[in-house]
Amino acid sequence: MSLEPTTESQQEELQAADQSADGNILPTLGKRVREIRDRRGMTRKLVAREAGVSERHLAHLEGGDGNVSIVLLHNIARALNVPLIELLAPETEDTVEKRLIRRFLERLPQHRLEEVVFRLMRDFGHEEAVRRKRIALIGLRGAGKSTLGKRLAQEENMPFVELDREIEKETGIPGREIFSLYGQSGYRRIEKRTLERVLRDNPRAVISVGGGVVSQPESFEMLLSQCMTVWVKAQPEEHMARVMAQGDLRPMAGNDEAMEDLKRILEARLPLYAKADTVLDTSGETVDQSFIKLRQLVLG
Numbered sequence: 001m002s003l004e005p006t007t008e009s010q011q012e013e014l015q016a017a018d019q020s021a022d023g024n025i026l027p028t029l030g031k032r033v034r035e036i037r038d039r040r041g042m043t044r045k046l047v048a049r050e051a052g053v054s055e056r057h058l059a060h061l062e063g064g065d066g067n068v069s070i071v072l073l074h075n076i077a078r079a080l081n082v083p084l085i086e087l088l089a090p091e092t093e094d095t096v097e098k099r100l101i102r103r104f105l106e107r108l109p110q111h112r113l114e115e116v117v118f119r120l121m122r123d124f125g126h127e128e129a130v131r132r133k134r135i136a137l138i139g140l141r142g143a144g145k146s147t148l149g150k151r152l153a154q155e156e157n158m159p160f161v162e163l164d165r166e167i168e169k170e171t172g173i174p175g176r177e178i179f180s181l182y183g184q185s186g187y188r189r190i191e192k193r194t195l196e197r198v199l200r201d202n203p204r205a206v207i208s209v210g211g212g213v214v215s216q217p218e219s220f221e222m223l224l225s226q227c228m229t230v231w232v233k234a235q236p237e238e239h240m241a242r243v244m245a246q247g248d249l250r251p252m253a254g255n256d257e258a259m260e261d262l263k264r265i266l267e268a269r270l271p272l273y274a275k276a277d278t279v280l281d282t283s284g285e286t287v288d289q290s291f292i293k294l295r296q297l298v299l300g
Contacts, residue, residue, distance in 0.1 A: 027064030
């Protein structure tokens, strides 16, 4: 197996990451792998299988124990669909321009950030009026995206699009089988291609999007720049109860730690979901109550 070559700047970044770890590189690396895995909603078993390592070996790595080879890290990075450099030097920036932009934003007071965001969207993205014609509902299963999305689309006479269903149409394969055949990274590539088509073909629509799309930067940026995004959320217990009420018992089948896994995934994705334009909390509410709030949020 050939490894991707590193540039001179990347080698310097790796050295800097090693020096800054003060001898604690393994715990830091393990924490980073675990955070990325949780953010992508991938089980340890799935990552181990796609990386070609044992689940026990991956557990040792995430715990900060044992020896780690560069080949192993390369395989794990590929399974997580991230560059190797992101595991080893996650705080570094790709270019001088990105570093300058980051420093500029860090110096801005909080009340100026919203102004900058809107200027960027106006000058480099779709116009706001065009963007708001598409409403994208994001969040974990069980929050109410499909139920509320269908109702909103019907009331506003707009198409309702479930991205997961479009992916199945695109491939002619059920979603679970796509994961088995192509793995997590393959599924995300198909998801990105399908999302591009959906946005191109639907200038006005309500779109329900799978919870893991936020962990794929290119796909998530498409949603943020071309749709008004709503994070539909609920308490973890309600997410789980609603999924099971729909007849899907897989989350609890033989897995006593399912609730803890759900909470970790939700916690890891919080900063990403928080990038949505607005938030709809459906916890403890009826469908009618949540729908009224959704209409107010997106239609004013």
